[in-house]
Amino acid sequence: MELTQQSPGIDAYLAVGEAIDHEHPRVREVVTRLALDADTAYAYARAAFEFVRDTIPHSADSGDPRVTWRASEVLAARTGICHAKSIALVALLRARSIPAGLCYQRLADDDGTNPMVHGLVALRLPGSGRWKRVDPRGNKPGIDAQFSLEGERLAWVTREEFNEVDYPVVYDVPPEVILRALRGARDRSELWRNLPGNL
Template sequence: MPMHAFLAASRYIDFDHPEVQARARSLAADADSEHALVRRCFEFVRDDIRHSVDFRLNPVTCRASDALQHRTGYCYAKSHLLAALLRANGIPAGLCYQRLSVGDHGAPYCLHGLNAVFLSDHGWYRLDARGNKPGVDARFSPPVEALAFAIREPAERDLPEIWAEPLPVVTEVLERYARYAEVLAHLPDVVLLDRAVG
């Protein structure tokens, strides 16, 4: 996929929205390096945009601008906002997914949304702005990845793709339901090709 796809505004990564533009400029104001700018954008989304389930917040958001306006979102919407803030500042950013157990072990499974950013001195680097809590300590610490969740069992996966746009299975759920508890009952998932571990 061409790099310009990871710099484009779109329906969900709508950094052409005035509020997203303004926030992107304010985050860039005191950043004296690419890493400093990425860190500021990442920590803003991680710490200031509250995870829908952790804080039991409505409404369900999907577009970057909605996550910013309402200051809440599932991991998916938070990843859309982080991509938007980075792209608004000319830094290529994409979307990544993990497949994780919803509980402590076993089925059901769901997708978890995170980001990849292209750093000029490193290449693609994954980072996870879902929001920290006890047992979750995601950080921006290149070249080492410090994600929210580790893969713990065969049916969980780090999906290798870096997407320029969110997966339809994700946006369909976020746009169908208005309340966080409804999304929690219908979390998106994908079927693994090697069904022996699905």
């Protein structure tokens, strides 16, 4: 699948924003730690991905009711759903001048009901003219997402027979419909009710 940028300029995918607050001291602290053992952009991107995937539990897996949505908040609380974890990874990448954005899938139950928008990350390493998707959601039995820029190793492969979709757009900021749900939820159960079923 060919990914397309929502914003034409690459600078949009390095910018600081309300959710992607990569100038925040908490984000900078994590960036500094990760960069110690990463001497290339690839090594850093992989380390950032694995940090978000493995050390910030997906709140549905851990049972944490808290809702986070700013990158600094996700890193401080060490919890979040896929959208929050994706925002955190985008911030960690942008902080090291690696263009990164948000992309999405529409997933559904095994009978095609209960559609849900799932958040992913797209990045472009220096020298690469193409966006590559990674999924920092967090692994568990049945899910094995990996940092792979050759062939995608996402948490889920979309199933057309269940009306699942890979959205091709790379967003520089979270879509308002996602942000509104994250900002407005008092807890994860309320967030589940308000997340969109499609973009």
